Each structure stands twice: as structure tokens, then as C-alpha cells.
Amino acid sequence: MTDGSADGGDSLDADEHAPEAGTLYDQARWTDDGEYEPLLSEKDATEVAIGEDSPLPDDLTRDSLELPGLAEPELARHYTRLSQMNYGVDSGPFPLGSCTMKYNPKFTEQAAADPNAAVHPDRSAGSVQGTLEVQAQLQDYLGRIGGMDAVTLQPPAGAAGEFTGIRIASAYHEANGEDRSEVIIPDSAHGTNFATAAMAGFDVVELPSAEDGRVDLEALEAAVGDDTAALMLTNPNTLGLFERDIEEIAALVHDAGGLLYYDGANLNALLGRARPGDMGFDVMHYNVHKTFATPHGGGGPGAGPVGVVEELAPFLPTPHVREQPDGSGYERYEPDQSIGKVHGFSGNWLVLVRAWAYIARLGDEGLADASAKAVLNANYLAERIDYEVPYGPFHHEFVASAGDQDAADAAKRMLDYGVHPPTTKWPEIVDEALMTEPTEAETRGSLDDLAAAFNAVSAEDDATLEAAPERTAARRIDQVSAAREPRLSWQALDD
Amino acid sequence: MCERPIGSAITPDGEAISYDTRGTLMTRRTRGSPYAPQDAADTEAMLAAVGADSEEDLFDIPESVRFDGAFDIDARSERAVRRQVERTLGRNDDLTEFMGRGHYDHYVPALVDDLSSRQEFLTSYTQYQPEVAQGFLQALFEYQSMLVELTGLGVANCSMYDAASALGEAATLSQRVRSVSGDRILVPDQLRDGKREVLEQYAAGPDLRVESYPTAAGTVDVDGLAAALDDDAAMVYAENPTVCGAVEESLDAVGELADDHDALFVLGSDPVALALLERPADVGADVVVGEASALGVGSAYGMGMGIFATREEYLRQVPGRLVGVSGDATGRRAFTLTLQTREQHIRKERATSNICTNQAWVALRTAIHVATLGPDGLVDLAEDCVRLAADLADRLDDVSGVIAPVHDRYHFREFQAKTDQPAAAVASDLEAEGFAVHVVGDHRIQVCVTDANEPEMDRFVDAVAEVA
Ligand SMILES: Cc1ncc(COP(=O)(O)O)c(C=O)c1O
Numbered sequence: 001m002t003d004g005s006a007d008g009g010d011s012l013d014a015d016e017h018a019p020e021a022g023t024l025y026d027q028a029r030w031t032d033d034g035e036y037e038p039l040l041s042e043k044d045a046t047e048v049a050i051g052e053d054s055p056l057p058d059d060l061t062r063d064s065l066e067l068p069g070l071a072e073p074e075l076a077r078h079y080t081r082l083s084q085m086n087y088g089v090d091s092g093p094f095p096l097g098s099c100t101m102k103y104n105p106k107f108t109e110q111a112a113a114d115p116n117a118a119v120h121p122d123r124s125a126g127s128v129q130g131t132l133e134v135q136a137q138l139q140d141y142l143g144r145i146g147g148m149d150a151v152t153l154q155p156p157a158g159a160a161g162e163f164t165g166i167r168i169a170s171a172y173h174e175a176n177g178e179d180r181s182e183v184i185i186p187d188s189a190h191g192t193n194f195a196t197a198a199m200a201g202f203d204v205v206e207l208p209s210a211e212d213g214r215v216d217l218e219a220l221e222a223a224v225g226d227d228t229a230a231l232m233l234t235n236p237n238t239l240g241l242f243e244r245d246i247e248e249i250a251a252l253v254h255d256a257g258g259l260l261y262y263d264g265a266n267l268n269a270l271l272g273r274a275r276p277g278d279m280g281f282d283v284m285h286y287n288v289h290k291t292f293a294t295p296h297g298g299g300g301p302g303a304g305p306v307g308v309v310e311e312l313a314p315f316l317p318t319p320h321v322r323e324q325p326d327g328s329g330y331e332r333y334e335p336d337q338s339i340g341k342v343h344g345f346s347g348n349w350l351v352l353v354r355a356w357a358y359i360a361r362l363g364d365e366g367l368a369d370a371s372a373k374a375v376l377n378a379n380y381l382a383e384r385i386d387y388e389v390p391y392g393p394f395h396h397e398f399v400a401s402a403g404d405q406d407a408a409d410a411a412k413r414m415l416d417y418g419v420h421p422p423t424t425k426w427p428e429i430v431d432e433a434l435m436t437e438p439t440e441a442e443t444r445g446s447l448d449d450l451a452a453a454f455n456a457v458s459a460e461d462d463a464t465l466e467a468a469p470e471r472t473a474a475r476r477i478d479q480v481s482a483a484r485e486p487r488l489s490w491q492a493l494d495d
Numbered sequence: 496m497c498e499r500p501i502g503s504a505i506t507p508d509g510e511a512i513s514y515d516t517r518g519t520l521m522t523r524r525t526r527g528s529p530y531a532p533q534d535a536a537d538t539e540a541m542l543a544a545v546g547a548d549s550e551e552d553l554f555d556i557p558e559s560v561r562f563d564g565a566f567d568i569d570a571r572s573e574r575a576v577r578r579q580v581e582r583t584l585g586r587n588d589d590l591t592e593f594m595g596r597g598h599y600d601h602y603v604p605a606l607v608d609d610l611s612s613r614q615e616f617l618t619s620y621t622q623y624q625p626e627v628a629q630g631f632l633q634a635l636f637e638y639q640s641m642l643v644e645l646t647g648l649g650v651a652n653c654s655m656y657d658a659a660s661a662l663g664e665a666a667t668l669s670q671r672v673r674s675v676s677g678d679r680i681l682v683p684d685q686l687r688d689g690k691r692e693v694l695e696q697y698a699a700g701p702d703l704r705v706e707s708y709p710t711a712a713g714t715v716d717v718d719g720l721a722a723a724l725d726d727d728a729a730m731v732y733a734e735n736p737t738v739c740g741a742v743e744e745s746l747d748a749v750g751e752l753a754d755d756h757d758a759l760f761v762l763g764s765d766p767v768a769l770a771l772l773e774r775p776a777d778v779g780a781d782v783v784v785g786e787a788s789a790l791g792v793g794s795a796y797g798m799g800m801g802i803f804a805t806r807e808e809y810l811r812q813v814p815g816r817l818v819g820v821s822g823d824a825t826g827r828r829a830f831t832l833t834l835q836t837r838e839q840h841i842r843k844e845r846a847t848s849n850i851c852t853n854q855a856w857v858a859l860r861t862a863i864h865v866a867t868l869g870p871d872g873l874v875d876l877a878e879d880c881v882r883l884a885a886d887l888a889d890r891l892d893d894v895s896g897v898i899a900p901v902h903d904r905y906h907f908r909e910f911q912a913k914t915d916q917p918a919a920a921v922a923s924d925l926e927a928e929g930f931a932v933h934v935v936g937d938h939r940i941q942v943c944v945t946d947a948n949e950p951e952m953d954r955f956v957d958a959v960a961e962v963a
Contacts, residue, residue: 027627035827036629040637040866048870050771055881056905060742062774066644069869072606079610079863082630088618096620103530104618107573113608116584120594121797123587123931124923130586131796137583144566156656157852159839167696191839195849199667201700204844242555272562279560289852293530297856298631299621299816300654301798318692340692344659344786345598345797348854357580362528363570369527372550376533379553380541393555415627423623426840440531444541467824472626475824482821482833486810488650489640493820 025418028084040068041490085473097423097435100290108354121345132330138356147277148307154347161285161304162196180229188427213391228258240394250280269395272368292355303351373440384451397437407432413468417453590931595909595943599789625831632830638862645769646783646804647776652815654854655801661784663697669730669759677729713741713902734763740909750779765789771877791860800857814848896963909943924962
């Protein structure tokens with residue numbers, strides 16, 4: 001028996017801690033015989049034998065295949081119910097710090113669905129002039145926005161962009177006959193920066209932050225040297241603070257012979273006001289699923305184009321796209337000292353089409369306004385919440401401290417107020433961090449609701465927080481047992 | 496892109512707009528982003544609340560690095576951008592593609608587009624708050640389970656960027672597995688260039704050597720592989736089907752050879768092929784990588800999604816995200832990302848990979864596509880890939896000046912054909928006839944046929960007869 005109401009008639013409707021006011025939220029919750037929406041495999045399991053009429057001899061085939069065999073109406077219902085048990089940007093505020101969960105304009109979906117976008121990546125350049133023109137134009141747009149001389153669209157995500165950038169730095173030093181083994185990264189940086197440097201074969205030198213939350217110039221001076229391949233930095237940093245000493249930082253790194261890498265995750269703070277290229281960065285990635293509004297898709301796909309200064313352009317991945325010198329069309333070519341490919345084909349093309357459409361729609365004024373409103377929204381929200389925000393002045397995001405509360409518990413409780421909580425417990429420089437990035441897409445009214453949610457939670461006791469969430473599709477999920485006894489497929493449930 | 500506005504006006508609220516000849520609104524120089532909803536009164540009130548005089552006051556950027564230039568990108572109306580997309584992409588020639596080599600076009604059922612486009616899926620984030628993300632987590636768990644069934648291996652992650660990066664990740668995994676030593680990564684000499692280059696990118700950091708072993712007639716040359724192997728081999732990679740579409744016949748032998756040298760056996764495939772061809776677990780594969788987007792996406796200029804499946808014993812070395820089962824406070828079964836201590840946000844430079852954003856939404860689409868086909872539909876589709884390739888090869892072989900297939904093997908979706916004419920000329924003449932194929936040698940083309948282009952097969956054969 002299926003029960004589609006919000007209360008399953010038992011402990012699901014326990015509502016001891018019902019929020020008293022403001023936006024209330026009950027996420028749809030489907031249950032069946034006391035469990036949530038069944039798995040496809042529980043709805044049907046059909047085994048097909050690979051038989052006599054197979055076009056292959058049986059020593060080249062498997063014996064059988066067992067999968068759910070459901071009709072279209074059943075699947076439509078299954079996935080619709082699953083979608084109802086999922087929270088998206090259009091559901092409500094999504095102030096997840098560092099992730100820039102801004103509104104994803106619907107028309108960009110239609111742009112990506114253009115039938116002429118659906119071409120094979122190995123088509124001759126002459127037969128895909130439209131695609132190459134979009135690529136060339138997006139490269140050009142991004143170059144202008146970041147103050148970079150050349151841009152590749154190939155990396156499929158931010159971390160892949162970092163890897164591309166660090167591989168470029170590596171090739172550049174090697175071409176200069178230098179052997180540099182270290183990448184310097186501030187302790188407040190995103191985990192991908194560290195992992196990327198290690199994956200590319202570098203030793204990571206972690207830089208402690210100064211008291212004001214920014215790069216400690218003395219520590220940097222002590223860290224840079226002949227072994228420095230690059231410093232990876234995001235600006236504003238993960239606390240939302242602009243690295244005011246960026247020119248000195250650049251000089252220190254450049255004087256030591258290193259390169260300056262810009263992690264573009266926070267570019268939404270700066271559009272039209274400052275450009276990494278003008279600050280002395282040599283190589284950067286753009287995070288189009290953040291800054292340029294392409295949907296996050298439950299974790300991906302994104303795209304992480306990489307921009308470089310002139311000197312590094314010969315190292316860009318192949319193929320690169322450019323307008324033909326005689327202006328007759330667009331071509332692919334291999335840059336002189338290319339590091340090779342960083343994606344099997346041309347990256348996440350359909351994501352790039354969306355980004356191109358978004359940038360073209362907004363133009364200079366729209367982009368600049370997006371940043372202005374993102375920064376205004378963050379400041380307004382911070383002003384209205386009771387939690388302390390230890391570092392400032394911040395830009396598009398701020399990191400509040402949950403103080404005596406556990407940030408992860410506070411976040412769970414926020415779910416009951418119909419909002420997605422901030423990123424928690426990172427960066428570690430703030431105790432019980434609530435890293436909050438409302439983006440430009442929230443109205444003043446929804447920021448007020450969001451602030452009300454923060455404030456309600458900040459006034460609640462630990463018992464309430466620990467019992468949260470109560471109004472979501474599932475209640476608090478036990479992380480420990482998930483990891484202790486991993487069950488990662490429906491096959492594993494039968495054991 | 497180059498249309499000129501012929502009329503312009505200033506609207507009452509101060510927007511500068513312009514029109515083209517048909518009166519379509521072309522550009523709208525808004526003073527702001529159409530997706531930032533604060534009006535002037537709100538902005539003023541909010542500025543007052545934070546004690547700032549203007550938005551500019553909120554930016555703590557030293558004068559010397561402020562940007563006061565322009566991007567020179569004109570804002571446009573939604574209609575104008577859409578028209579620009581249509582016009583620009585409309586410059587792509589409308590060719591019927593008979594192309595594969597790692598990027599495949601199978602018909603994608605409407606259900607996939609419709610369900611995956613639901614905003615709750617499309618606009619959501621990585622499931623760091625599983626209590627409000629049960630739907631996506633369950634869909635990813637179901638995707639992982641489908642891959643477990645298809646590969647026979649115990650663990651599948653919920654996506655890598657593409658087949659090439661998954662192969663690179665497999666190579667780095669071979670370094671972390673205790674039973675394997677060595678630094679040689681052996682790949683078939685015919686491996687697609689793009690894949691090999693990405694693999695080399697991953698191999699550079701840990702100083703792995705990527706080396707080729709020989710193939711014969713489009714599949715592994717087992718003696719050649721045996722000769723190439725020594726105890727420095729950390730990994731042996733093979734594909735089924737191979738890059739030229741041949742069904743690999745020596746997987747057992749490859750698996751045994753790898754095992755003899757304590758090397759990891761990594762097999763490349765895709766979900767359609769896996770539904771019919773030998774089950775990787777049965778031939779001793781330790782890892783399966785490949786292009787899952789053969790289902791769920793269709794032609795997308797190479798946008799894909801990497802499979803990564805492996806044996807349970809390597810679970811803690813798996814790159815990327817894993818969805819597992821747990822219980823919630825009511826005791827009901829619930830899903831969550833798990834074993835995150837492998838990942839960059841916790842383990843930093845000691846993570847198994849730097850991957851963060853992955854291809855989750857593509858995994859959702861692939862899963863819906865698999866579910867829509869069901870086991871019967873999926874096996875039928877796979878069998879058709881064998882039949883269609885054989886049928887088309889036969890028909891091309893009847894064309895004078897063409898020998899197909901080149902390799903005396905069973906084929907899956909695609910095969911190579913020898914042409915008396917230079918292949919480049921054949922391909923370009925075919926373009927003029929409205930078809931696209933791969934050129935893979937001076938006198939060799941590669942042709943791929945699936946349910947998507949099958950209806951055009953007759954016309955294609957006629958066109959080849961015309962130009963060959
Ligand atoms: C500061 C920062 N850097 C890098 C990344 C990595 O980007 P991606 O997830 O696109 O790989 C992120 C994403 O979460 C980030 O917040």
C-alpha cells in the first residue's frame with residue numbers, strides 16, 4: 001500500500017519541535033509498506049537470457065542480464081516521486097557557500113537543446129562552423145571577463161580546470177629548464193586545490209592565514225623560493241575577503257619565478273569590478289556552473305574553462321579554436337607547446353552553450369549587476385542574522401560562526417524552515433563555520449525569510465537541533481553506519 | 496550575430512532597447528541582471544540596512560586593481576539570444592553522422608528529457624544534505640546498481656567526467672593498490688589519441704610510463720601483449736568493443752596475463768555493449784571504465800560521462816562519489832553519500848582524486864534510459880548493434896572500391912572499411928552528399944551505425960557507391 005501523504009501515520013509525523021513561525025516546509029515524502037519510495041529493483045526484476053538467437057557466439061556473450069523491466073507510466077511516476085523528494089534552486093533559497101547556487105535561466109536549457117548543437121566531436125571543422133564560432137566567442141567573452149589573453153573550454157569542471165592550469169604551469173617551468181616541485185596553497189583553500197597539486201605530482205606547501213583571514217605576507221615570503229611552481233589562490237577568498245595585498249603577493253611569487261593561479265570559484269563577487277588578469281594572475285579557471293548560471297545537475301556536469309596570459313598560451317590543451325587569420329571562418333589547431341588533451345573530446349559542450357547564452361543575455365551591465373546584487377544580498381543577510389560573522393568586509397559570501405552550536409546540527413535544523421543551509425564546518429579558520437552565499441537571485445523578502453530561519457535556529461536548544469530535520473523527506477540519516485557497513489548497490493542489500 | 500538594429504527607444508523605466516527589421520526586440524540594455532530581482536526601492540532599503548551609500552561601497556578592492564574598462568558585451572533579450580543561438584549553430588552543416596569511436600548516438604526516449612529536466616533534479620546540488628536530496632541519491636544509487644549488474648563488479652561510483660578521465664583515474668588507482676607494484680601502464684597501440692593523451696596527463700604526476708602493446712586484426716595480439724609484460728607492469732588496459740568496433744575475443748587471456756604479472760586489468764566498454772558482451776567480472780577485470788553516456792545523451796559534441804566500477808577489495812581507493820544505504824531517525828532505509836574520507840574535501844592532498852563536480856545529471860539520464868529500455872530492450876539494442884554493423888559492412892563490401900569490414904572479427908556498432916580512393920577524399924565527398932564518417936588511415940574510413948542513423952542506411956550506402 002502506498003501512502004502519499006506527508007505523514008505516514010507513525011513516528012514520521014512526530015512534530016515536537018514544529019517551528020513556530022515564518023516559512024514552514026514539509027517536503028513530499030512517499031512511503032510504501034513503511035519504507036520510502038521503493039527501488040526500481042523492488043518494483044520489478046526481469047532476467048533475460050542471452051540466447052540462441054544472439055548474433056554472437058556464446059563464448060563472446062554474457063549469459064544473462066537482470067534489470068527492472070517497468071513500463072513508461074511506472075517510470076514516470078517513480079522518477080517524479082524521486083524528484084519530489086529533492087530540493088533544487090527553484091524550491092527555495094540555496095545559500096550554499098562557495099557553490100554559487102544562482103537561478104538557472106530556463107531559456108539556456110532551450111539553447112542547449114538546439115538540434116544543431118547535437119553533433120559528433122570529430123566532425124570536420126568545415127562542417128561545424130557554428131559550433132566553432134560559439135566556442136571562439138565564449139573563449140573571447142571569458143577572456144575579457146577574466147582579463148586573460150587566451151582561454152580553453154576543454155576542462156569539464158573546476159577541479160579539472162585546476163589540473164589543467166597546474167599542468168600548464170608544470171610544462172612552462174619544464175620548458176624553461178626549471179625543476180620546481182612545490183605548490184603553495186592557503187589553509188583556507190578548497191580541497192580540490194590540494195588534491196590537484198598532489199595529482200599533478202607537486203608537494204603541497206600549506207600557507208597559514210593571517211589574523212585578518214587573508215594571506216600572511218610574511219608566511220608567504222618564507223614559503224616562496226626556487227622550488228615554487230605556483231601559488232593557488234581564490235580572490236575573494238573563501239571567507240569572502242578580498243586579498244588586498246594581491247599585488248605584493250603576485251610580486252613575491254613572480255620574483256621567485258613562480259606562477260599565480262586563480263581559482264575562479266568566487267568570480268561572482270568581481271564581475272566588472274576587478275579581473276584576475278589585472279591582479280597579476282597568470283592562469284585561472286572559470287567555474288561556469290557557478291558564475292555563469294549553468295545548472296549544477298545534482299553534482300554535475302559543470303565546466304571549468306582555463307584562461308592564461310600570453311606567455312602561457314602556447315601550452316594550452318589541443319585542439320584550440322580560433323578565427324581563421326583571413327576571417328573566413330573558424331579552425332582548430334594545436335598550440336605549439338600544448339600539454340595535450342585534458343578531456344577525451346571537447347569538454348562539456350552543452351554546459352558551455354548555456355554559459356554562452358547567459359553571458360550574451362546579461363552583457364556588461366547585467367554581469368556587473370549580478371555581482372553587485374550578490375554582494376549586496378550577502379551583506380544584507382549577514383546584517384540580519386544573529387550569528388557572529390568574525391571576518392569582513394566580505395563580498396558575495398560570508399562565514400558565520402554557529403558559536404556553541406554544532407554547525408552541522410544547525411544546518412540540519414534549517415532544513416525544517418524551508419531553506420537549504422549554508423556550507424558547514426569549512427573553512428576551518430572559523431569555528432563551527434556556516435559559509436553562506438545567497439547569490440543575487442534572492443529577493444529582499446526571501447533574504448528576510450532566510451534570516452528568520454538562521455535566527456530561529458540560533459535560538460534553539462541542542463536537543464532540538466540534534467533531532468532535526470523533521471519535515472524533510474527523510475529524517476536525520478546515520479552517516480556512521482553508512483560508512484561502517486557500505487552497501488552501495490541494490491545487489492548488496494540482498495546479502 | 497551581425498544583424499544591425501534598425502530602431503531603438505528608451506523605455507519608461509530607462510532601458511535602452513533596439514529592434515530589427517521585423518520589429519523583434521533585439522537588445523535590451525537593462526541596467527541590471529534580469530535574474531537579480533531587487534528593485535530600486537529594495538536596493539535602497541538594503542543599502543541603508545547595511546550602512547552603505549552605494550553598491551560600490553561594498554567592494555573592498557584597492558584602486559590599483561579595480562577594473563574600469565568594459566567587456567563590450569551587449570545585453571540582449573531572451574528572444575534575441577535564442578535567435579542568435581539558432582542562427583549561429585545553424586551554420587553547422589546538417590549531416591547524417593555515421594561516426595562513433597567513443598562518442599555514440601542512440602535514440603534518447605522523451606521520458607529521459609522530460610524527467611531529468613525537472614528542476615528538483617536539474618537545479619539541485621551535490622547531496623551534502625541527504626535529508627532533502629533523497630530523490631537524486633536514490634536515482635544515483637540505482638545507477639550504481641545498474642553498473643554493478645552490467646559489469647559484475649561489486650562497486651560502481653556515481654560518475655567521472657568521461658571515459659578518458661576514468662581511464663586516467665584507473666591508472667592512478669593501480670598505484671594505490673598494494674598488490675600491484677611497477678609503473679608501466681600498458682594500452683593497446685590503437686587506443687584513441689584523445690584517450691591516451693588524457694591518460695598521459697594523469698600519469699605525469701605519479702611518474703607512470705604509458706606504453707603500447709600490439710593489436711592484430713583490431714583486437715589484442717595476445718603474444719605481443721605477453722612479450723610486452725614484465726613485473727614493472729602496473730596495469731593492462733583493453734577495450735571491448737575495441738576502438739575500431741571489433742568484439743574482443745581474448746579477454747580471458749588478457750585477464751590471465753595481467754594476473755600473472757600482478758597488474759591491474761582495466762577494461763573499457765559502455766552500457767549497451769556490457770548488456771551483451773562478456774561480463775567483465777567473468778574475464779577477470781579489476782576495473783571497468785568507459786563511456787556511460789552512450790545511453791542518455793546522444794550526440795553532444797563529446798560531452799560524456801565516465802564509468803568507474805571495480806572490485807570491492809579496492810573500495811577505499813575508488814575515486815569520486817559513492818552513494819550508500821543507511822537508515823534515518825525513523826529507522827527507514829535512506830540514502831547518503833558515503834566513504835567521503837576518500838575525497839578531496841576531507842582528505843585534501845591525500846584524496847583518491849581531485850574530482851568534485853562530476854556528471855551526476857548525466858548518470859541520472861543514463862539510468863532513466865536504461866530503465867526505459869528494461870533488460871529486454873537493452874539486450875535487443877545491443878544485439879542490433881551487432882546485426883546492423885554486420886549488415887552495413889556487407890552492403891558496403893558490395894560497393895566496388897570498398898572492402899568492409901577490414902578486420903575479420905565480429906563488430907559492435909562500427910567497423911573500418913578500406914577504400915580504393917584516398918579516405919580523406921571519400922569522407923569529403925560523403926560530406927557533400929550529406930554524411931559524416933571517420934577517416935582513420937590513408938585508405939581507411941570508420942563507419943558507425945545505431946538505431947539513431949539506421950533509417951538513413953540505404954541512402955548512406957548509395958552515397959558511398961556514388962563517391963567510392
Ligand atoms: C573554492 C572552490 N574551488 C574549487 C572548486 C571545485 O570546482 P568543481 O566542483 O567545479 O570541480 C570549488 C567547488 O566546489 C570551490 O568552491
